Amino acid sequence: MSLLDVSGLTVSAGRQVLVDDVSFAISAGERVGVIGESGSGKSVTSLAVTGLLADALSASGSVLLHGTQVIGAPDRELRPLRGPVAGILFQEPLTALDPLMRVGRQVAEPMRRHLGLRGTALQDAVRSALVDVSLPDPRFAGAFPHELSGGQRQRVATAVALAARPRLLIADEPTTALDVTVQDEILTLLDRLVSERDMALMFISHDLAVVSRMTDRIVVMRSGRAVEQGTVGQIVGEPHDPYTAALVASARALDSALDAPASGASDGEASR
Amino acid sequence: MSAVVEQQIEDAAPRRRGGRRSTLVLGLSLTGLIVLLAIVSLIWLPYPPSDISGGRLEAPSAAHLLGTDKLGRDLFTQLMIGARIALLVGIGSVALAAVLGVLIGLIAAFARPWVDDSLSATLDVVIAFPVLLLAMLVVAVQGASLWSAILAIGLAMSAVVARLTRILARRVLQEQFITAARTSGTRWHGIVLFHVLPNIAPTLGVNLALQFGAAVLAEASLSYLGLGAPPPNASWGRLLQEAQGTVLTAPVGAIAPGVALVTLVLGVNFVADGLRDFIDPTRRRQR
Numbered sequence: 001m002s003l004l005d006v007s008g009l010t011v012s013a014g015r016q017v018l019v020d021d022v023s024f025a026i027s028a029g030e031r032v033g034v035i036g037e038s039g040s041g042k043s044v045t046s047l048a049v050t051g052l053l054a055d056a057l058s059a060s061g062s063v064l065l066h067g068t069q070v071i072g073a074p075d076r077e078l079r080p081l082r083g084p085v086a087g088i089l090f091q092e093p094l095t096a097l098d099p100l101m102r103v104g105r106q107v108a109e110p111m112r113r114h115l116g117l118r119g120t121a122l123q124d125a126v127r128s129a130l131v132d133v134s135l136p137d138p139r140f141a142g143a144f145p146h147e148l149s150g151g152q153r154q155r156v157a158t159a160v161a162l163a164a165r166p167r168l169l170i171a172d173e174p175t176t177a178l179d180v181t182v183q184d185e186i187l188t189l190l191d192r193l194v195s196e197r198d199m200a201l202m203f204i205s206h207d208l209a210v211v212s213r214m215t216d217r218i219v220v221m222r223s224g225r226a227v228e229q230g231t232v233g234q235i236v237g238e239p240h241d242p243y244t245a246a247l248v249a250s251a252r253a254l255d256s257a258l259d260a261p262a263s264g265a266s267d268g269e270a271s272r
Numbered sequence: 273m274s275a276v277v278e279q280q281i282e283d284a285a286p287r288r289r290g291g292r293r294s295t296l297v298l299g300l301s302l303t304g305l306i307v308l309l310a311i312v313s314l315i316w317l318p319y320p321p322s323d324i325s326g327g328r329l330e331a332p333s334a335a336h337l338l339g340t341d342k343l344g345r346d347l348f349t350q351l352m353i354g355a356r357i358a359l360l361v362g363i364g365s366v367a368l369a370a371v372l373g374v375l376i377g378l379i380a381a382f383a384r385p386w387v388d389d390s391l392s393a394t395l396d397v398v399i400a401f402p403v404l405l406l407a408m409l410v411v412a413v414q415g416a417s418l419w420s421a422i423l424a425i426g427l428a429m430s431a432v433v434a435r436l437t438r439i440l441a442r443r444v445l446q447e448q449f450i451t452a453a454r455t456s457g458t459r460w461h462g463i464v465l466f467h468v469l470p471n472i473a474p475t476l477g478v479n480l481a482l483q484f485g486a487a488v489l490a491e492a493s494l495s496y497l498g499l500g501a502p503p504p505n506a507s508w509g510r511l512l513q514e515a516q517g518t519v520l521t522a523p524v525g526a527i528a529p530g531v532a533l534v535t536l537v538l539g540v541n542f543v544a545d546g547l548r549d550f551i552d553p554t555r556r557r558q559r
Contacts, residue, residue, distance in 0.1 A: 110456040
């Protein structure tokens with residue numbers, strides 16, 4: 001049985017359809033990338049998977065998360081799944097962390113709630129969670145989010161998302177808001193943590209290079225539909241959908257621009 | 273680009289914070305003066321409150337710092353008792369408005385649309401009435417006393433607090449960190465206690481401090497109209513009213529309670545203004 005089984009998921013805001021009949025599955029330990037342009041319904045899909053759509057949006061179809069039907073389920077039934085089964089890492093860590101709560105407390109809350117840790121055991125768990133995301137200095141636990149750099153914040157957000165030891169990590173464009181050099185650090189960190197903990201990963205991005213680095217299988221979304229899915233090799237090797245082909249072509253153009261000396265760079269820009 | 277903007281904000285911050293700090297100090301001194309009067313009045317008064325041995329409408333002298341009123345009572349004694357009443361009404365009604373208002377505001381913010389709509393409509397109607405008129409209605413039902421003044425002003429102000437709380441809470445609820453908290457299974461009461469309340473507290477606190485000044489003024493107005501604490505409670509509003517007839521012959525009787533009133537209200541408003549920077553850790557800890 002899959003950890004996450006999405007079939008015929010449709011999300012609409014009034015008459016506007018944001019996600020249109022999308023189906024895909026993620027097994028335990030599998031890494032799946034969801035790629036698409038802005039507004040293609042990637043983020044809405046990630047929220048629908050955990051039943052956290054805004055009130056104005058309505059979802060139909062089927063989302064089985066660890067065997068529980070998410071669509072139409074009351075919060076009470078979904079709460080035990082949020083954290084231990086699926087954790088979400090958001091794009092912009094500054095808005096995803098409570099500005100007035102110390103970092104250590106934000107990491108501690110899911111542990112207290114789902115793992116039942118208290119007192120020194122909880123403190124130790126928070127410390128080791130921060131060490132896991134390469135924030136070894138114990139002072140980080142007492143800091144407020146605005147006192148940290150963008151990369152440090154995303155590390156904290158990662159620690160929060162992983163605090164309850166989820167079996168599936170949903171990363172919603174986790175590096176889009178970061179500097180390129182910091183992006184690489186975060187991707188390396190996520191790569192390591194996902195392998196170490198044998199988690200499944202749903203990696204959402206608009207960047208084909210990043211997605212093919214992080215995942216084994218790709219779902220391509222456009223205008224709310226899943227237009228193509230396959231292994232990274234299939235998608236990059238022989239894209240069927242014109243949008244996928246365009247993505248691959250632009251990635252190749254960038255690659256060759258980077259390989260070619262000096263003058264090649266401007267060509268790469270032009271073809272994008 | 274945002275780094276440049278942040279730098280500009282940081283450059284501007286110390287100067288502004290310096291200004292805020294002196295505002296806060298001034299506000300605390302003015303308020304402290306009145307608080308001191310009220311505390312001393314609990315232990316010691318120059319004359320017993322009903323002592324009429326001073327002679328009528330005497331000018332300020334060593335024996336009577338601010339002179340006496342038309343019944344021969346020491347005015348400074350009355351003023352000290354008035355400070356007690358003003359602070360009691362301010363604290364009492366703001367506490368009532370805070371508890372009731374925040375509760376109603378949070379319910380409206382979390383409720384289904386139709387509950388929210390009907391609550392908001394009710395609040396709008398209540399807010400449309402002047403505080404004084406509502407207070408007079410309550411006093412008419414309850415009878416004039418210190419407690420009905422507190423109840424009346426507190427109830428009227430709770431509508432304003434409720435509306436503010438609702439708006440602030442709504443805004444916080446749309447933040448992504450609320451969604452993030454929910455993705456880790458936080459229950460709604462955890463969301464309220466740990467995320468919503470701390471994030472609305474700075475703005476709400478400043479507003480409540482402003483409301484305190486308004487409450488003191490409202491009590492003075494009620495007393496002036498004879499609807500506040502009845503004699504022998506010497507509310508500043510009643511002192512003003514009593515001095516009205518003799519304002520030309522003995523102006524100190526009207527000026528003194530007026531100055532006391534302005535001192536407290538101005539002091540509290542300065543505190544509210546100065547407080548803004550200090551209760552918000554994101555601003556306090558910058559730099």
